[in-house]
Amino acid sequence: MTDQPVRAAIVGLGRWGENLTTAPTSALRFTHATTRSTGKAQDFCRKQELTLLLSFDEVLACNQIEAVVLATPHSQHGEQIRHAAAARKHVFVEKPLALHLDDAQEATAAAQRAGIHLCVGFNRRFLPAFQRLEVGAGALGRLLHVEGAFSGSFGYQYTDQMWRGDTSENPAGGMAAMGIHILDLMIALLGPVRRVSTISRHVAVPSQLQDVTSVMLDFTCGATGSLSTLMSTANFWRLHVFGANGWAQMPDQTSLITATLDGHLHREDFAPCDSLAAELDAFAHQIRTGQPYPVSLRQALDGVAAMEAIAISAENGGRWTDVVTASSR
Template sequence: MIRAAIVGLGGWGRRLVVAVQEDGQPRGSEIHFTRAAVRSAARARPFADRQRLQLGSFEECLVDPAVDAVVLATPHSAHPGQVRAAAAAGKHVFVEKPLALTLVEAESAIAACAAAGRVLALGHNRRFLPAFRALRELVLAGELGSILHAEAMFAGAFGLAYAPDAWRAGDADAPAGGLTAMGIHSLDALIDCLGPVEDVTAQSMRRVLTIPMDDTTSAMLRFRSGPSGHVATLMATAWTWQLRVFGVRGYAVMPDETSLQVVERSGASRLFTFPVFDTERAELEAFARAVRGDETYPVPLGDVAHGVAVLEAAVASIRSGGVRMSVGGEARNPHEGSC
C-alpha cells in the first residue's frame, strides 16, 4: 500500500482523496492518503478529520518518512517547483495537469524526478476512459484509414462559478482561458492518437464572463504526421466532452465519455457504450503500481512535455493576435507503443 500526502484540498484535491478512500478507509489495496498539506487548516479540518488525514505543511510532508509519495492538486504555476522539491526529498510525485506552463519548466521537473529515481505521473485521466482507449486502438489499427482531421471539445459552466480572485481565473495560471485546465485534456488525447503537433494557431475571447478569464478559446493544429486538428474549450455553457477523428475510411466520435460511434464511408454505423468509469481512482492506482515497480505509468513523459509545448505555443499565438507558432518538444509516436 502506497502512503501518500495530498497537497491542496480544494474541490479537486478532495475528489482525488475520495476516489481511493472513504472515511479514511482505502477502497482498494494500492494507495492510501494519510497526510494533507493545506494553506488553511481550519477550512480543511472537517474533511481531513473525516478522511483521517494529518494536516500540516508541504515541507512537513516532504520530511515525513511515512510518506512515500505526494499528490499535487495545486495551482499550475506552482507545479514545477513543488515537483523538484518532492524529488529532492525522495518522494514519488503525482501531479495534476498541466505539469507546467512552459516547456523549460516541464523539462526541469521531469529531469529532477529522473535524477532522483522517482516516479513522476500526470493526471491526464481521460486516457483511462474505456471509450477513449477503444477509439485510440481503432485509429492505430488503421480501421479509419489515413487520418485527415481530428477535433476535440471540452466545455462547461466552470467559469461562471469562479470568484474573481480564484487562482484558476487569473492570467498567471490560466493564460489561455479554459485551455490550460480543460483543453489540455483534449490536446493530450489528440497527441496520444496522432503524435506530435507541428504548429498551432489560437484565439481566445471573453464573451460573457465578468471575471478576468476568457470563456471562449480555440486552436487549430497541424500534426507532424499530416492531419489537421482543432481544439475548443468553452467556460460558460453546458458541460460536454466530445472527440472526433476523421479518416479516409470513415470517422469515429466520442459524443460523451461513455460512448463511441464508428461510421464507415458507406454510411454503416456502429455504436459502442461503456460503463461509467472512475478515472481518478484508475490513475492513482496506476501511479501506485508504477511506484512499486509493477508497471510503467501509461502517460509517457515525452507526451506530457510536448502537451505543455503545444499549450505554450497556443498562448504565444493568442498573445500575438493569432500568428501561427511552431511547437517544440518531442512527443512519442503513438504507433511505437500503446497505453
C-alpha cells in the same frame, strides 16, 4: 511490500484535491495532507482520517509518506516536483505538468535523476470509450483530421481573487481546466503538434478569464485538428477522429461511434468508470510493480509545449505559432 497500498499525501485541498482524496482507490491510500488554508481543511481531514501537516516541507520530511499528489496552482508544479524529487518522494501531479516547457523539462529531469516516478493526471485517458478508440485507431487508416470540444460553466464560479480565475495561471481561457484533456487525447492518437493558431476572448464570465477559446492545430504527422473550450456554456464533450478508411467519434465520455467508407455505423456504450481512482491506482502500480503509466512523460512534455504555443498565439491575435518541443531546443 508490493501488495501494500502506496502511502500518499495530498497537497492542496481545494475542490479537485478533495475529489482526488475521496476517489475509491485500491492501490494508493491517502494518509496525510497539507494545504494553504489549514483551518478550512481540518473537518475534511478528520472525516478522511488524514494527518494534517502545516507545510509542504513537513510532508517531504515525513518518513511515513512515499508519494505526494499535487493539486496545486499550475505555476507551482515544477518547483514542487523538484523539491519532492530531492526528498525521494514519488509524484502524481495534476495537469498541466507545468505552464512552460523549460520548467517542465527541469522537473522531469530532476525526477529521473532521483529515480522517482512522476505521473501526470490526465484522467480521461482511462475512459473505456477512449481506450477502445485508441486500440482500434489503426482500422481508420491514415489519420487525417481530429476535432474536439470540452466546455462547461466553471468560469461563472471564478473571481479574479481565485487562482483559477487568474489569467497568469490559466492562459488561453479554459485550456488548462478542460481543453488540455482534449489536447492530450489528440497527442495520444496523433503525436506531437507542430504549430497552432488560437483565438481566445473574454465574453461572459465575471473574472478576467478568456472564456471562449478556439484552436487550430497542425500535427507533425501531417494531420490537422480543431479544438474548442468554453468556460461560459452548458457542459459539452466531443472527440472525433477522421481517417482514410472511416471515422470514430466519442459524442460523450461513455460512448463510441465508428463509421466505415461504405456508411456502416457502429455504436458502443460503456459503463461509467471512476477515472480518478483509475489514474491514482495506475500511479501506485507503476511505483510497486513498474507497470507503465498510460501517459508518457514525453507526451506530457509535448502537451506543455503545445499549451505554451497556444497561449502565445492567443496573445498575438491568432497568429500561427510554432510548437517548440523538447527535441527541437
